[in-house]
Amino acid sequence: MKNLKPTEYLYAYTMGLEERSLCHLEQRALFKQESDNLLISDRKIDPSRSPFIKGRLTILFSGDSVDDIAHQVHQIKLEEQTFKVFYIKINDLPIERKIEFDDQRMIEKKVGWNITGKAKMRNPDVLFGIVPFKGRWYFGIFTESESMWLKHIKKPHEYSTALSTRLARAVVNIAVPDPVDINVIDPCCGIGTVLVEALSMGIPIIGADRNPLAVKGARENIAYFDMEGEVAxxxxxxxxxxxxxxxxxxxxxxxxxxxxxxxxxxxxNARRIADRVVILTIEDMDDMIRKAGFKIIDRCAADKGLKALFSRQVVVCESMSGY
Known part of the structure; x- marks a missing residue:
């Protein structure tokens, strides 16, 4: 695939109704925009970072119709590589314009026939996706999310009020949208749910807790997933x-x-040691947060589920000058 220089990426999202507020806060942190299904950004991130992203389309071509896409994909020369084209079902089409199964297969064939290469339905070397969004069609290389957070649900140490791995992963993205040259701390880390998610994304973080049993649990949880992290x-x-x-x-x-x-x-003390803090709380702490010298720049509700006994607030804070 020569002379193709993608500069934009399309992210496909899925979320439950109770997760919408949390997902939108994560989107605002990562991309400065929000959407219920698809969004386009010039920022490239690993789709496995987010518990809500199903995949990332590296956009190669766009057009007003499937025919426009089929005409452009002649440029793709795969040589020895195998490929598959699939229709991305996550899109913004209204119900009355929904594309049915047989028509989805026709779209895939129409585009695939114009690509120079060998088609392979299972485990292709290159997975292409095509999707309608905001009145246009987009085509590119699709990277699926691995849902890494699912692998961290079962661990040696757990307790009922600990963050879910899904929530913890989203909170890390909200707190650290760009981890380059960033030092992070979880000073009340408990059994280390946030630490595990951050470390699994390659984000350097240290943990601490005043409870020795919690620290022991956090260390063992980190080691269980073959990670290394400092917990004091x-x-x-x-x-x-x-x-x-x-x-x-x-x-x-x-x-x-x-x-x-x-x-x-x-x-x-969080204000003393950090310029930016993400606080999770089940209580209204706005006055307390401002009194400590923070301004609240964004927030969301993060329910544990539709039958949750309580709802956490995720509050994003930054230091106010003069404190």
């Missing part, structure tokens, strides 16, 4: 150094003995 027994008030980002899942009065004063102490 340390109260946030004792934490030294400065970090670009801190992720804090606040202790909950409903499940753990944390007074309002202790919660404020956590936030105040």
């Amino acid at each position: 027994v340390k109260d946030i008030a004792e934490q030294e150094g400065h970090f670009d980002v801190a992720i804090i899942d606040m202790p909950y009065n409903l499940f753990s003995p944390a007074t309002a004063e202790e919660q404020y102490t956590i936030i105040k």
Whole structure:
């Protein structure tokens, strides 16, 4: 495939109704836009980073019709590589314009016949996708998401109020949309759910917790997935150094003995050690957050599910000058 220089990427999303707010916050952090199904960006990220992205289309061609695409794909010369073209079912077509199964196969054949190469339905060397979006058709190389977070659900140490791996992965993306030259800390890490997700994405992060049993569990969970990460027994008030980002899942009065004063102490120390903090809380802490010297720049509700006993808020904070 010579002389093809893709500069844009189309991301296909799926989300449950209860996850919409969280997914949109992650999208705003990663792409500065939001969508319920597809979005186009010039930013390239691994689709496996997000628990909501099903795949990434590296756009090679676009046109007003399938015929436009079929005409352009003559440029593709695969030589010895095998390929497959498939219709991406995630799109923004209204129900009355939905393309049925037989027509989807016709679209795939019409485009595939014009590509120089050997078609292969199973395990092709190159997987091409074609999809309608906002009145145009897009064609390119499709990279499927591996849903890595699913592999982290079962681990040696768990407890009922810990973040789900899906939520933890989205929170890491919200906190660290671009990990280049960023140092991150989870100073109240518990059993390390956030640490595992961050490390699995190659994001350098250290963890700490004042509970020795939690730290032991976090270390064993990290090791279980053949990862390496630093986790210390340390109260946030004792934490030294400065970090670009801190992720804090606040202790909950409903499940753990944390007074309002202790919660404020956590936030105040977070302000001391980090310029940007993502706070997860089941309580309204806006006044406390502002009092500590943060401004709230974005937020969402992150329900555990439709039958959740409580709903977490994900609050994105940045330091205010003068504090």
